[in-house]
Amino acid sequence: MSTSLEDRLALRELVENWAVWRDAADWERFATVWHPTEGWMSATWFQGPAAEFIDVSRAGFDSGVSILHFLGGHSAEINGDRAIAQTKMTINQRASIDGVEVDVVCTGRFYDFCGRYDGQWKVVRRQPIYEKDRLDPVDPSARLELDPGLLDRFPTGYRHLGYLQTKAGFTVKTGLPGLTGEAVRRLYDEGAKWLAGSATPGNPSEE
Template sequence: MTILAEVELQSLIIRERFVRDTGQWVKLREAYHPDPSRTRIRTMWHDGDIDGFVSGSQKLHTTSGAIIHHVVPAEYKINGCKAVVDCWCFINARLPIHGHDYELKTSLRLLYRCEKFENQWKLLTLEPIYIHDLLAPVPPAPILKMKGLESYRQSYRFTAWMVAQRGIVVANDLPGEDDAKSVEELLGRHREWLNTA
């Protein structure tokens, strides 16, 4: 039973990232619990329920370059009809800046809370733990001058800088490997939720 649940959860999470990257918005919404008040997605650009995340993703999808999430579910913690899945995630984004292309690579972990609803696993939350990132020119693009880069956290500074260029205020307290306390707090909340009846 546990192996079947892990396979189902793996399929759900890989599909959730794929449909988001390919602009399949109905399928993205269907991956999450039907009650938006049960959901919370906290990313660099969104902190709210799934409906807001879907509409925000649609807007970003039309203005940003190609973004691909490579997600690898690595650890499954299952307690009855509840589960927490911890994944490696590697994001590649090809972004046009000042007439040149740049490659943004972000390494992070994604934590999902999942729950059975009408005998199917649905996602409740999505929260990242940032590890490190890199922004590199695609030849013949010049090295980019990034004003204010030093004001962003070490674990997600290039990604935050890019997001800020779109006029989005980036939170400075997101969980990241450069702040062990923020990671432990997030993991602790997930453990408490999983073990609460």
């Protein structure tokens, strides 16, 4: 097996382990997918070091927050000990909005800045790309009226997810990367620079 194929399989396994271990609340193994000192997670409701993301995810899971991840197609660009991995995904969150239980499904890609650390691939930075989403009452007969002002606060790619999370008490960041636009173009540029040897994986705190 060529080294390139081994690397591609290892990167795919890394992404799959992230989703399985996070959703299963296997926090000890979940911590192993991240770079031990530089890991950074960006999401609608959280932007910060991986260790803090693990802590708040654990607290949310224990308090009943229901967020699941499903993965699809995967592609990786590799240059030595660095890689950019893109993986089709959906984020599925269930919660109540104004007393109505709903599911929000957001479709997009995980865009991962990866590095080889002590011979193993790790996630250095994860930035989801939010392409589109939808909201459905769990009970199809339930009636729910959304606040258009709150809904329009968020980009098309995660407007319903942002709405639900805001209603649930999260502070949701606006301006995150979508299918098109300046934010995703900047992300692609940061990815290209990472592969070329940049000192850091972009400026994740500014995303």
